[in-house]
Every structure is written in structure tokens, then in C-alpha cells.
Amino acid sequence: MRRAGRLFDQIADRENLRLAVHKALLGKRSKADARAFVARLDDQVDALRVSLLRGDVTVGQYHQFTIFDPKERLITAPCFRERVLHHAIMNVCEPVFERRLIDDTFACRRGKGRLAALERTRGFAAQHTFFLKLDVRKYFNSIPHDRLNVHLERLFKDPRLLALLGRIIAAYETAPGRGVPIGSLTSQHFANVYLDGLDRFVKERLRVRGYVRYMDDCALWGETSGTLLGLLESIAVFLREELALELKASPYINRTAHGMDFLGCRVFPDRVTLNRRSRVRFRRKLAELERAYQEGELDEPTLQERATSLVAFARAGGVSSWRFRRGVIDSLSEHGHRPPSG
Numbered sequence: 001m002r003r004a005g006r007l008f009d010q011i012a013d014r015e016n017l018r019l020a021v022h023k024a025l026l027g028k029r030s031k032a033d034a035r036a037f038v039a040r041l042d043d044q045v046d047a048l049r050v051s052l053l054r055g056d057v058t059v060g061q062y063h064q065f066t067i068f069d070p071k072e073r074l075i076t077a078p079c080f081r082e083r084v085l086h087h088a089i090m091n092v093c094e095p096v097f098e099r100r101l102i103d104d105t106f107a108c109r110r111g112k113g114r115l116a117a118l119e120r121t122r123g124f125a126a127q128h129t130f131f132l133k134l135d136v137r138k139y140f141n142s143i144p145h146d147r148l149n150v151h152l153e154r155l156f157k158d159p160r161l162l163a164l165l166g167r168i169i170a171a172y173e174t175a176p177g178r179g180v181p182i183g184s185l186t187s188q189h190f191a192n193v194y195l196d197g198l199d200r201f202v203k204e205r206l207r208v209r210g211y212v213r214y215m216d217d218c219a220l221w222g223e224t225s226g227t228l229l230g231l232l233e234s235i236a237v238f239l240r241e242e243l244a245l246e247l248k249a250s251p252y253i254n255r256t257a258h259g260m261d262f263l264g265c266r267v268f269p270d271r272v273t274l275n276r277r278s279r280v281r282f283r284r285k286l287a288e289l290e291r292a293y294q295e296g297e298l299d300e301p302t303l304q305e306r307a308t309s310l311v312a313f314a315r316a317g318g319v320s321s322w323r324f325r326r327g328v329i330d331s332l333s334e335h336g337h338r339p340p341s342g
Contacts, residue, residue: 003157004096011092011161012052017045020087024080033080048084055163057085060171062181070264070277076172076181086185089164096155097189102199107215108188114263117214118272124210125256126269128221132228133260134251136239139216140182140191141174144244148180148194155193191215194243201238206231214263225253285310 010016021041028034037044051057061079066072078086098109106117125131136142149166156162169190172181180187192215202208202220208231210221222228232251239245252260259266264278274282289307292298298306 001100001155003153003155004093005157007092007096007156008052008158008160008164011088011164012049014045014049016091017048017084017088020084020091021045023087023091024083028080028083031080037080037084044081048081048088052085052164055160057164058082059085059168062172062184070281073182075183077183078181083185086168090185090189093156093161094189097193100155100193100196102196102203104203104211105192105196105199105213107213108192114214117212118263118265118267121212121219121260121262121267122269122272124212124219124221125260125267128210128256129223130221130225130228130253131256131260132220132222132232132251132253133262134218134220134232134235135248136195136216137246137248139245140187141179142245143178143180143191143194145169145173145177145179147244148190151194151197152190197243198235198239201242202231202235206234217262219260219262221256228253282310 018041021037025034025038048057059082061082062076063079064074064076066074101109104120106112106114106120148169149162152165153162156165165186168186169180172184173179180190195213195216198218199211199213202211208220208222212219220228220231222231232247232253236247239247254260256269259268259273261267261275264275266273266275286307289298289303289310293300293303
């Protein structure tokens with residue numbers, strides 16, 4: 001793949017920056033820094049453009065908070081001005097990342113995503129006897145800055161762009177020279193493309209036909225557990241030596257007929273159902289919405305919007321848990337309100 005050049009001026013173009021503002025505003029219009037930015041839109045866009053062209057644009061202004069669902073994670077969200085910057089970069093650079101990725105990696109890609117990953121996973125489960133499920137230990141926190149920069153240099157040849165990307169990477173650390181923030185648009189793409197080396201090792205060197213990756217969640221399929229155990233050992237060595245990463249200590253090999261937990265579902269050769277954790281979350285979240293509505297914390301339209309989104313997640317991609325969803329919804333409706341049908 002040829003390296004992409006002459007992209008920096010496209011990033012700093014006024015129309016690209018205005019498009020980036022539009023994207024950054026989605027879901028953020030009520031935030032104080034977003035309102036302040038839009039109140040002086042032309043001045044803010046011009047100032048961002050000038051600082052980009054001078055090479056001194058401010059990066060690393062984040063606010064942090066912790067979420068606990070489905071597991072505890074520290075979210076590091078950039079300020080609105082930096083959100084605009086990240087969107088401006090990805091408006092131009094995303095096609096370059098996209099060209100590099102193989103078909104069977106599904107995170108952060110248009111036309112891919114969770115539902116396509118589940119469909120592909122079920123297809124491989126129907127073709128093979130055994131699966132191997134693995135993921136990377138503390139992936140976002142472990143990505144080494146120096147190797148990530150080298151990876152980006154294989155994609156881009158514009159010195160100003162590489163310098164900007166390097167500054168964004170260096171602005172955040174979980175340990176000296178390591179880590180990208182969860183909650184940043186650029187981080188999602190950096191993390192996704194960094195494991196492209198693993199994708200190509202598995203597909204081109206190990207010659208594995210059944211393989212799916214969604215960010216750092218990976219699944220492989222084969223006809224014997226021994227074959228998959230050998231692949232696991234090769235992958236662990238590759239990750240450690242080439243990418244400076246470690247697998248979690250609990251990779252899992254089992255028969256596809258027993259089902260594999262993946263992306264909130266349990267995937268069998270002939271069907272996809274919600275896994276146990278997702279069932280618990282679905283029940284709890286619908287109950288929380290019902291309580292908030294009954295106590296006047298949510299109005300009718302907001303309740304419908306949030307409940308519809310939750311039900312859509314639980315039934316999308318052919319997930320065959322209709323009786324479970326219906327039972328939860330019916331139990332809630334007995335308390336005086338009926339959420340959207342499942």
C-alpha cells in the first residue's frame with residue numbers, strides 16, 4: 001500500500017473544519033464548551049485553522065469520568081475544540097485507515113460494525129467444529145507510542161500530519177510512552193489499525209480462514225482444539241515481540257456447538273442469542289427507565305427513544321431472544337407503562 005501524502009492542507013481547509021464542527025456537535029449541543037464554540041463559530045474556525053497551519057494547535061485538553069457498565073472503564077473525553085480537531089483529521093484520514101484494514105475486522109468502520117461482526121461470526125461457527133476466543137490485556141492502556149508512530153509512518157508521508165498525530169498520541173499516557181485514551185475519535189482509529197499487523201499475521205502467515213476481530217476481541221475457528229492451541233501460542237509470541245502487547249490470561253477454546261460469548265451475545269452455529277450478562281443489563285436498564293418515567297425524571301418521548309434504542313440493541317442482527325425481551329417488557333408494563341414492543 002502506497003503511503004498517503006498532501007493531506008494536511010485538506011485537514012486545515014475551512015470547509016473541512018466546518019464539517020468537523022457539525023459532526024462534533026452531534027449529541028453535544030447542550031454542552032457549555034460546544035455552545036461557546038458555536039457562538040463565535042467563524043472566529044473559532046479561523047483560529048483553529050491558523051494554529052493548525054502554525055503547528056502549535058493545543059492538544060491534550062480532556063475531562064475524565066468512570067463508567068461501570070458493562071465493566072469499569074476510565075473515559076477520557078476531549079474538550080469540544082479538540083473534538084472538532086479529531087473530526088477534521090478523520091474526515092481526511094479515515095479512508096487511508098480503511099484501505100489498510102482486512103475485510104474481517106469490524107470495529108470503527110462504515111458498513112461494518114457489531115451486527116456485521118455477529119453475522120460473520122455465526123457463519124464461521126456453522127463451518128467449523130472448534131473456536132478460540134481471545135483478547136488483548138488492557139489494550140488501549142498498553143499501546144506503545146513509539147510503535148504506533150512507526151505504524152502511522154507506514155500509512156502517511158506528510159511530515160506535518162505525522163507531527164500532529166504524534167503530538168496527539170504523546171498528550172496522553174497511562175505509563176511512560178504507552179496508552180491512548182478511551183473516548184477519543186482518533187484513539188479508536190489508532191487502536192483499530194494498530195492491530196492490523198495481527199490481522200495480517202493470522203490471515204497471511206498462519207493461513208487461518210475463520211477469523212474475526214472487533215477492536216481487540218478476536219475469534220478464530222478450526223477443526224481441532226490442538227490446531228487452535230498451536231495458533232494461540234504463535235499469536236501470543238507475535239503480539240509480544242512485534243506489537244509489545246500481551247493476551248489476557250484466559251483465552252478460551254471450545255466446541256462451536258456449545259456457543260461462544262462475543263459482543264454481548266452467545267453465538268451458535270444456527271443462531272445468536274443474548275448472553276447472560278446482556279440479559280442482566282437489558283432487564284436492569286429497562287427497569288431503570290421505567291422507574292425514571294414513573295418518578296417524573298423522563299418524559300414520554302425520551303422514554304420511548306431510550307427504550308427503543310435498548311430494545312434494538314437486544315434484538316438486532318437476528319438475535320433470537322424474543323421470549324426473554326417480551327417477558328421483561330410485559331413485566332414492566334404491569335406497573336403502569338408499556339415500553340416499545342420487542
